[in-house]
Amino acid sequence: MRSDVLPAEAPKHAPLSLRLRLIDIGQELLPFVVGVAIWQALSSLNIWPPVLFPSPLQVFWSFVADIKSGALPKALSVSLVSLAYGFLIGAAIALPLGYLMGLNRASRNFFDPLVNLLQAIPGLAWIPFAILWFGLGQGAVIFIIVMSVFFPVLHNLLTGIRLVQPVLVEASQTLGASRWAIIVHVIFPSTLPNLMTGIRLGIAFGFRSLVGGEMIASTDGIGYQIFNAQQYFQSARIVVGMLAIGIVWLLLDRLVLRPIETHTTMRWGLMREGIENT
Amino acid sequence: MIATADILSARGISKSHLDSRSGHQVEALRDVSVNVGHHEFVSVIGPSGCGKSTFLRVVAGLDRPSAGEIIVAGKRVSRPGADRGMVFQEYALLPWKTTQKNIEFGPLLKGMAKAERAEIARRFIALVGLTGAEHKYPHQLSGGMRQRAAVARALANNPAILLMDEPFAAVDAMTRQRLQEELAAISATERTTVLFVTHAIEEAVFLSDRVVVLSGKPGRVVADIRIDLERPRRWDQLTRQGRFADYCAELTRHLSGTPS
Numbered sequence: 073m074r075s076d077v078l079p080a081e082a083p084k085h086a087p088l089s090l091r092l093r094l095i096d097i098g099q100e101l102l103p104f105v106v107g108v109a110i111w112q113a114l115s116s117l118n119i120w121p122p123v124l125f126p127s128p129l130q131v132f133w134s135f136v137a138d139i140k141s142g143a144l145p146k147a148l149s150v151s152l153v154s155l156a157y158g159f160l161i162g163a164a165i166a167l168p169l170g171y172l173m174g175l176n177r178a179s180r181n182f183f184d185p186l187v188n189l190l191q192a193i194p195g196l197a198w199i200p201f202a203i204l205w206f207g208l209g210q211g212a213v214i215f216i217i218v219m220s221v222f223f224p225v226l227h228n229l230l231t232g233i234r235l236v237q238p239v240l241v242e243a244s245q246t247l248g249a250s251r252w253a254i255i256v257h258v259i260f261p262s263t264l265p266n267l268m269t270g271i272r273l274g275i276a277f278g279f280r281s282l283v284g285g286e287m288i289a290s291t292d293g294i295g296y297q298i299f300n301a302q303q304y305f306q307s308a309r310i311v312v313g314m315l316a317i318g319i320v321w322l323l324l325d326r327l328v329l330r331p332i333e334t335h336t337t338m339r340w341g342l343m344r345e346g347i348e349n350t
Numbered sequence: 351m352i353a354t355a356d357i358l359s360a361r362g363i364s365k366s367h368l369d370s371r372s373g374h375q376v377e378a379l380r381d382v383s384v385n386v387g388h389h390e391f392v393s394v395i396g397p398s399g400c401g402k403s404t405f406l407r408v409v410a411g412l413d414r415p416s417a418g419e420i421i422v423a424g425k426r427v428s429r430p431g432a433d434r435g436m437v438f439q440e441y442a443l444l445p446w447k448t449t450q451k452n453i454e455f456g457p458l459l460k461g462m463a464k465a466e467r468a469e470i471a472r473r474f475i476a477l478v479g480l481t482g483a484e485h486k487y488p489h490q491l492s493g494g495m496r497q498r499a500a501v502a503r504a505l506a507n508n509p510a511i512l513l514m515d516e517p518f519a520a521v522d523a524m525t526r527q528r529l530q531e532e533l534a535a536i537s538a539t540e541r542t543t544v545l546f547v548t549h550a551i552e553e554a555v556f557l558s559d560r561v562v563v564l565s566g567k568p569g570r571v572v573a574d575i576r577i578d579l580e581r582p583r584r585w586d587q588l589t590r591q592g593r594f595a596d597y598c599a600e601l602t603r604h605l606s607g608t609p610s
Contacts, residue, residue, distance in 0.1 A: 237442075239438055239440055239442045240442055240444060242410075242412050242430070242436075242438075242442070243436065243438060243442035243443075243444075244444075244455070245411075245412070245430035246410055246411075246412070246430050246431075246432070246434060246435060246436040246504075246513075247432060247435070247455055247456040247459055247503070247504075247507055248431060248432030248456060248459045248460065248507065249459050250459075253459055257444065257447075257455070258444065261444070261445075261446040264446075336446070339487065340445045340446045340487055340489065341445055341487060341488070341489025341490070342445055342446075
């Protein structure tokens with residue numbers, strides 16, 4: 073009997089989930105709408121000339137022009153390629169070294185002082201050597217990004233290894249796990265929350281060095297475009313470059329990093345959105 | 351092979367460790383010998399700090415004894431191994447594995463095929479009453495369900511002896527009684543050999559064929575008492591029996607006679 077009724081009722085429920093989705097999207101957009109409104113209000117007051125404080129509308133048109141000319145997509149793609157190489161190389165060195173240091177006392181004792189010494193040196197401080205070794209261009213930029221990504225990834229991974237619960241290792245040992253099985257089934261998943269933090273910070277530091285590196289050591293990319301726009305007093309274009317970086321980061325976070333966390337650390341109960349529900 | 355009729359033979363186990371604050375050697379266990387026969391359920395009780403958990407960890411191979419040896423199924427052991435399954439008070443389930451994957455973990459480590467592993471997991475999930483929770487993660491389970499999963503995980507690996515370290519100390523009283531009855535029933539039907547550590551006298555009497563009493567600091571064996579109560583055991587029946595109370599009283603006397 074119930075099954076006769078259900079199909080007739082079903083369409084009534086569909087708009088509800090759609091409404092919820094719209095509320096979700098609204099919540100997501102609200103901070104940006106408020107931010108732009110304040111920005112617009114401030115620039116309408118005409119306290120500062122547009123060259124010092126471009127309005128949202130000027131930035132929007134500059135954005136459209138940069139897309140049409142192809143300058144923005146090209147700069148962005150150059151930058152993202154540099155970032156991708158820099159991140160992958162940095163992480164490819166940091167991950168094995170991190171697990172080695174975390175799991176082996178001798179290598180930890182050896183590498184720890186070196187890592188600590190180099191950690192304090194900002195990625196941008198490597199620019200002079202980057203230029204000497206790789207010349208002006210993408211190679212130098214990638215090198216600087218590697219130096220910036222490496223440390224946060226390594227540091228957070230080491231923290232993650234230190235936080236592995238000994239009882240989980242012991243339980244696996246009593247089930248007959250070899251050292252390698254413990255690394256794969258216990259240590260690696262255990263370190264994921266911290267590793268994700270390291271990856272986030274790594275990419276964030278990478279972006280910083282990317283922009284700085286391109287301003288000084290390159291003639292291409294989004295950082296160079298920002299630098300170049302400043303030379304010509306194209307304030308709106310500077311903002312376009314800055315926002316482009318922010319938007320790329322936002323997309324990376326929503327489309328790659330968060331889904332990974334939702335399917336791993338959040339699902340396993342190792343991490344939550346917040347603590348308001350406890 | 352060392353000839354022995356017992357599954358477990360712990361001989362003359364002593365254990366001292368350096369206290370990092372005082373710098374003195376602390377003696378946790380002195381010459382503790384415990385044998386566990388085939389299909390026997392033996393509990394070790396003692397005041398807190400008597401080294402009973404340390405003793406179990408030495409048997410498991412997680413701690414090294416200062417003296418003595420552990421013989422399991424005729425073989426001398428010094429490292430952790432699948433022949434000694436262990437259930438911890440804090441469950442120790444892997445948070446990133448579902449109930450089923452946790453239970454399949456031991457068989458997976460042995461290189462067993464997927465279908466065979468799933469079959470074993472199904473059997474033990476049913477045995478501990480977790481059917482329906484196969485695909486839940488540990489954080490989605492109650493304390494009692496987590497400990498059921500941990501017991502199933504240990505049993506699914508088919509150990510020669512099951513070591514249990516105060517496994518029911520962290521669950522509420524009602525759940526604890528139910529888990530104790532379930533464990534008594536499972537160990538009887540599965541003919542499991544169990545070495546169980548607890549500080550609860552009633553729990554030890556309820557579950558065991560034999561109870562070994564350790565004195566406090568350093569832990570030494572002061573009594574080894576056979577519990578002659580018929581099985582299956584149920585709380586509502588046992589607590590009315592005078593013999594159950596007698597055993598508890600006897601153990602209490604042994605425990606109170608020891609400094610803690």
